[in-house]
Amino acid sequence: MNLFADIRATVLEALGAMQTDGALPEALDFANVTVEPPRDPGHGDMATNAAMVLAKPAGMKPRDIAEALAARLADDPRITSAEVAGPGFLNLRLDPAVWAETVRAVLGQGTQYGRSELGEGLKVNVEYVSANPTGPLHVGHTRGAVFGDALASLLDYAGYDVTREYYINDGGAQVDVLARSVYLRYLEAHGQEVVFENGTYPGDYLIAVGETLKDRVGDAYVDQPEDVWLAEVRAFATEAMMDLIRADLARLGVKMDHFFSEKSLYGTGRIEDAIAALDAKGLIYSGVLEPPKGKVPEDWEPREQTLFKSTDHGDDVDRPIMKSDGAWTYFAPDIAYHYDKISRGYDLLIDVFGADHGGYVKRMKAAVSALSDGKVPLDIKLCQLVKLFKNGEPFKMSKRAGTFITLADVVEEVGPDVTRFVMLTRKNDAPLDFDFNKVMEQSRDNPVFYVQYAHARVRSVLRKAEAAGIAHDDATLGAADLSGLADEAELTLAKKLAEWPRLVEIAARSNEPHRVAFYLYEVASDFHSLWNRGNDKPELRFLQDAGAAASQSKLALARATAVVISAGLGILGVTPVEEMR
Numbered sequence: 001m002n003l004f005a006d007i008r009a010t011v012l013e014a015l016g017a018m019q020t021d022g023a024l025p026e027a028l029d030f031a032n033v034t035v036e037p038p039r040d041p042g043h044g045d046m047a048t049n050a051a052m053v054l055a056k057p058a059g060m061k062p063r064d065i066a067e068a069l070a071a072r073l074a075d076d077p078r079i080t081s082a083e084v085a086g087p088g089f090l091n092l093r094l095d096p097a098v099w100a101e102t103v104r105a106v107l108g109q110g111t112q113y114g115r116s117e118l119g120e121g122l123k124v125n126v127e128y129v130s131a132n133p134t135g136p137l138h139v140g141h142t143r144g145a146v147f148g149d150a151l152a153s154l155l156d157y158a159g160y161d162v163t164r165e166y167y168i169n170d171g172g173a174q175v176d177v178l179a180r181s182v183y184l185r186y187l188e189a190h191g192q193e194v195v196f197e198n199g200t201y202p203g204d205y206l207i208a209v210g211e212t213l214k215d216r217v218g219d220a221y222v223d224q225p226e227d228v229w230l231a232e233v234r235a236f237a238t239e240a241m242m243d244l245i246r247a248d249l250a251r252l253g254v255k256m257d258h259f260f261s262e263k264s265l266y267g268t269g270r271i272e273d274a275i276a277a278l279d280a281k282g283l284i285y286s287g288v289l290e291p292p293k294g295k296v297p298e299d300w301e302p303r304e305q306t307l308f309k310s311t312d313h314g315d316d317v318d319r320p321i322m323k324s325d326g327a328w329t330y331f332a333p334d335i336a337y338h339y340d341k342i343s344r345g346y347d348l349l350i351d352v353f354g355a356d357h358g359g360y361v362k363r364m365k366a367a368v369s370a371l372s373d374g375k376v377p378l379d380i381k382l383c384q385l386v387k388l389f390k391n392g393e394p395f396k397m398s399k400r401a402g403t404f405i406t407l408a409d410v411v412e413e414v415g416p417d418v419t420r421f422v423m424l425t426r427k428n429d430a431p432l433d434f435d436f437n438k439v440m441e442q443s444r445d446n447p448v449f450y451v452q453y454a455h456a457r458v459r460s461v462l463r464k465a466e467a468a469g470i471a472h473d474d475a476t477l478g479a480a481d482l483s484g485l486a487d488e489a490e491l492t493l494a495k496k497l498a499e500w501p502r503l504v505e506i507a508a509r510s511n512e513p514h515r516v517a518f519y520l521y522e523v524a525s526d527f528h529s530l531w532n533r534g535n536d537k538p539e540l541r542f543l544q545d546a547g548a549a550a551s552q553s554k555l556a557l558a559r560a561t562a563v564v565i566s567a568g569l570g571i572l573g574v575t576p577v578e579e580m581r
Helices: 003-020 050-058 062-073 096-112 139-157 173-189 204-217 226-251 270-280 331-343 355-371 407-414 416-423 447-467 474-478 488-498 500-510 514-536 548-572
Strands: 046-048 079-085 089-094 123-127 161-168 258-261 284-287 305-308 319-322 348-354 378-383 386-390 432-435
Touching (some): 003 046, 139 161, 139 348, 139 407, 139 416, 139 548, 173 204, 173 226, 204 226, 226 407, 270 284, 270 331, 270 355, 305 355, 331 355, 355 378, 407 416, 416 432, 416 447, 416 548, 488 500, 500 514, 500 548, 514 548
Parallel strands (some): 161 258
């Protein structure tokens, strides 16, 4: 049940009837007609912009269309009034029984309530985290991991066929640096004094890796030249780091469907195939790029390179894909990787990058546009930095990684549920302050507590109902007489529950899972307001002295609230709590 979609369908049906009667021209596009909550709840329950968007193409005054549409909608028994406001907006008020039926629909559908067929089974690849396999995940990766995972769950909930993917950056020079760093720890495990020079990874997390390498190969690599051990240590170290990264992701409840190795692109013809596909479209040429904008580096010199004509697909400048010495640039394997995604039949690609990759967006979109002939959209989401605070000061933890604060440290401090929810309390491209004191507060100012507390309160009242012998299963509550849900606070909460299916589709269309977190906070706020109102008005309490029937109508609303909160938390990857300690 999507009440907003149902009322919109009613509006479109009325507009169609107006066309049939000659009150509106035949050739009109209704695609931009919306039905949504009004900005001011005092104006009504829903508002439609139909008259405003149709006035110009119809050659009519907005108010004339609105008044004619209002007369048509008045015939619908669900709509008690349709009032024209301002230049032509139409505000609708619905019969209270409609909101009671929303509660009944939630109980009947359970966590399926709000699920959508918006995606129509389209195949979506969501690539996220994709950190270099050179160490444990840090707090910046944490935000990308939570955002990407919640986005994948949201799209799945909205009817898409989703693949969660991690791109292992194991083809560049950084894995050679990792191998050399592990080799130093290996020598250290043999009792040698070692020095970590600039450019190596000194983190303690490599101590165990060096010791494991010693257990595996003994002293076979001790004091041997690099060409003897580099390739094998690189493979060993990369796999060890990926095991560490998988363990970090598991701490957050993140499980990937697919890991794709960059190294698999080299020496297999896959990069060559991708570049050949671009060449066949006339997009590869030899040329000399202009110097960088601003101050020209002293060592800059014009040189001929192999270039991708990315400006044909919206980029600012063309991009080199092969250096003058014949080696691939870092961009070339990324082109090949996305070519592979397209070849796997995905209808939509989503990449989640750190904020430092902002300059990479246009070139990557250009590559995907060119490779797919514009048929496969690529949406790149940038996750801004996370700043950690405790006691009002920047928070520095153990830094056992050597240079950064790890995901494991954050999760150990506050737990995975708090970590995930808080990471989604800001839009992905806005900076996030993570205050360890505030996220553990039991107050309205702490959104994760406030939402969890609402769910826990419902569970508490249901346990009391059970102790009192009041049946409270969904089927019984769904069959109860809900006409008693008439107080303003009760209707406000029921109306908020009715927004859930609409919110899911809006969040999925925009790839913005933070909207779910915001919505859950609003639901919790309306629920707590009703709970507190019951302290002053006994007739609003969820358990009534008048008996089971009187209680069950109230319990139905409480239980429906818990169902929606549970569904929303499920998308965010947060476990709803049964009771607060």
